[in-house]
Amino acid sequence: MRRSRWMGLAMVLVPLLFYAVFMLAPICQSFSYSFYKWDGHSAATWVGLDNYLSFVTDPVLASTLSHVLVLIGFFALLPIVLGLASAALITRRALPGMALFRFIYFLPQVLTSVVVALVFKRLYGPEGPINESLRAVGLGSWTKAWLGDFDWALPALGLIGTWVTFGFCMVLFISGVSSIPTELYEAARVDGAGPLREFFAVTLPGLRSQLAVALTLTITGALRTFDLVWVTTRGGPGTSTLTPAIALYRAAFENPQVGQAAAIGIVMALLCLLIAVAIGRIAERE
Amino acid sequence: MNKQTSPLKFLRLAVVSALALGLTACAPGSQAPDTAPTAAPVTSIDPASAGEVTLRLTDFWGANEGEWIESMVAQFEAKYPNIHIERTQEDWGQLTSTLNLQISEEAGPDIATANNGWQSLGTLAKGNLVLNLDQYAAAFGWDKLIPSTIARQNEFSTDFTKIGEGSLFGTPIARVQPIGIYYNIEKLTKLNVAPPATFAEFEAAAKKAKDAGEIPINYGSQDSPTAALLALQAVFGTAGSINDYVYGNPAVTAEQTGLTKAAETVQRWNEAGWFTPDHAGIDYQTAVANFVDGKGIFRFEYQGSLGLSVEQQSKFGYIQMRNENGGTVGVGASPAALVIATKCKNPDVAAAFLDFLMSQPAAQTAVDNGLIPLLHSDVTTPANMPLLKQEIEQIATIGESDGYVPYFDWASPGMLDVLVQQMQLMYGGRATPAELSTAVDVERNAFLAESAS
Known part of the structure; x- marks a missing residue:
């Protein structure tokens, strides 16, 4: 018995070693960097928790967290609500061409995010199709530089995220609904439940684990947003669309503040971990 | 539970010690000296007698700027058949954000284009990743060739508290981009x-x-x-x-x-x-x-x-x-500061190449490629380029x-x-x-x- 356990250890040793060298060691390194003020090359100075306190003392860095909250609304909540609604509608009756539907809605998920960003940058442009359509229907006064407007840039970016994650949520929920026993629906109907009642009594509880997966992936996705913002607004106008990931990149590569970058990275990792654990806990609770 | 080490315990121990090792590692970057060491004075530099030398050059020049540097490399290699320059082109953002890492690599560039100012050149100099070029300035007469307003753009004090004075850490090229x-x-x-x-x-x-x-x-x-x-x-x-x-x-x-x-x-x-x-x-x-x-x-x-x-x-x-x-x-400034990596094995030859990029042929090659010359005014502008003439x-x-x-x-x-x-x-x-x-x-x-x- 004992021999086989040591055998097991020997088997996992190689992958474990890789994990230690390429995951654990860099994480520990980042963690230790985060307590220093360091340009990446010359001698570093110990600054204690200063890099972490920047999240409180530096209003720009603090604002990145509130931007993430807005993005979570667009990347996670909105697509999940839409995904649930469409999954509930679509699965009520087998429609011809369903596979095509699913394919079309899922398409954004397989597109490279840079391509998506470039396409939307064009759509949102001053001379882009969105403004042109507004002009065509006589709403010329509503046109604006969507991604260059302090009030609209963040929601405009958020809607790109909604477009990307909506299909993913929907497909996930459709597959979840199909695994709910049909007897439950029949029982609900026998009890005289309408479509709405049926949704809240059967569909939603049955999708608990899919909801957990969707929430975890989309919320951490929102927290990590980089490429979408980098390609479209670079955090502008001003700092109105700055995300923690962009702030991290700037600190690490543009302005040599490696310690600050490490602290941002650690905070992002902790938040992701916290969200994943919290959602997991809630989903497991009956 | 038995008292012998179980695999799980062993694992836990390994992870904990790995974590501890990471945390107690000495302060990052602490090995770097506070000031750059000054190299021995250069007596004479003749690339022709340097034997077979290969230098790696990484720059961010594309389009006609790329043609300019290709032409300069070809001219230098023709002048000194024993010198080979391997050029790598990267885009501007890519190179300025990663040069600090690249130049400390053994396989990294010997000569590179750095962005002036603290963000790139200043960090490289402070980190002792690029050479202090004062000795070469004296040997090649750069102090007379480069106007002080341009030279300042590549100067830092050796305690790295000041920019615009002190030692030369990069050289301009015979082109300007205002x-x-x-x-x-x-x-x-x-x-x-x-x-x-x-x-x-x-x-x-x-x-x-x-x-x-x-x-x-x-x-x-x-x-x-x-x-x-x-x-x-x-x-x-x-x-x-x-x-x-x-x-x-x-x-x-x-x-x-x-x-x-x-x-x-x-x-x-x-x-x-x-x-x-x-x-x-x-x-x-x-x-x-x-x-x-x-x-x-x-x-x-x-x-x-x-x-x-x-x-x-x-x-x-x-x-x-x-x-x-x-x-x-x-x-306006020269469109890059040329630096020599501290780990470059043939810094004299590299310096001779930098000198060549500031020469009259470099200025003329710039004009031939539709670029604006610096350091030399004795250049001829092609007659069919009215905009360049005006510029x-x-x-x-x-x-x-x-x-x-x-x-x-x-x-x-x-x-x-x-x-x-x-x-x-x-x-x-x-x-x-x-x-x-x-x-x-x-x-x-x-x-x-x-x-x-």
Whole structure:
């Protein structure tokens, strides 16, 4: 018995070693960097928790967290609500061409995010199709530089995220609904439940684990947003669309503040971990 | 549970010790010496007698700049058949963000193009990753060749608290790339306006253009709004005050460098509708493409960045606006600082190559490729390039007034971000020109205080 356990250890040793060298060691390194003020090359100075306190003392860095909250609304909540609604509608009756539907809605998920960003940058442009359509229907006064407007840039970016994650949520929920026993629906109907009642009594509880997966992936996705913002607004106008990931990149590569970058990275990792654990806990609770 | 070590316990122990090792590792970067060691004095340098040498060069030059460096490499290799230069081209953003890492690699470049200022060159010098070139400056006579206003752009004090004085850590090349104004010849002629030379003439021309229903100034402020601001700063401020500010003289404020007045001016133009409509949603590439396509009469731009074909060149003209205090001040520098990696095994040969990039043939090769020469005026311009001829003439006025000022964002690593953000805030009605200047002062003074500590 004992021999086989040591055998097991020997088997996992190689992958474990890789994990230690390429995951654990860099994480520990980042963690230790985060307590220093360091340009990446010359001698570093110990600054204690200063890099972490920047999240409180530096209003720009603090604002990145509130931007993430807005993005979570667009990347996670909105697509999940839409995904649930469409999954509930679509699965009520087998429609011809369903596979095509699913394919079309899922398409954004397989597109490279840079391509998506470039396409939307064009759509949102001053001379882009969105403004042109507004002009065509006589709403010329509503046109604006969507991604260059302090009030609209963040929601405009958020809607790109909604477009990307909506299909993913929907497909996930459709597959979840199909695994709910049909007897439950029949029982609900026998009890005289309408479509709405049926949704809240059967569909939603049955999708608990899919909801957990969707929430975890989309919320951490929102927290990590980089490429979408980098390609479209670079955090502008001003700092109105700055995300923690962009702030991290700037600190690490543009302005040599490696310690600050490490602290941002650690905070992002902790938040992701916290969200994943919290959602997991809630989903497991009956 | 038995008392013998179980695999699980062993694992736990391994992970904990790995974590502990990571945490207790000595302070990052602590091995680097505080000051760069000074190399032994150079007696004589003759690349021809250096034997077979291969140097790795990494630069961020594409298009005709790329052709220039390819040609320079070929000329150098022809002159010294025993020297081989392997060139790697990377894009600007990629190289400036990773050069610090690349140059410390054993397989990294021996010679590279660095961005001036603290962000790149200053960090490399401070980290002892690039050579102090003072000895080569003496050996090759660079101190006589390079005008002091240009040499300053590559100098840092050896305690790395000051920029713009001290030792030479990079060399310019025999080319310069200032910010100027391009204009659409056909449209300006149609308005019956002569190319403006002064600020008053420029505003009069822009007003006339607006009245005629044209877009006076092609602009995009989504990612790079700064060229217009810095060009105007060079119109209102003196060369001395801008140099002093960027090189860290704490007695000079941004307001005194003409920055506030420049910000007020672009804001006034913005409100008067002289810029491209909705410029907040237009990025750099789109703005340039629009201008080349004939949208807008004027455009503030880095010389040579419009990417004009030979045929297109005949459609545009170039102006270096006069300074309000007399003479011409121009934001301009050699388009990179050439550095030699500390780990380079043949620094003498590398220095000889840098010397070659500052030579008269380098300046002539620049002109042949449609670029503006620096350091040498004895060059011949091809007759079929009217725009280049005009650019060279206009830009020469900067040199005549000894009016070169460095790019303003060299003042501190975060300055470019601050400028871009503040300009966008200003156009969005969320900051005033005075607040822009204050934010710039805060950024620079915080950096000065930090580097002094």
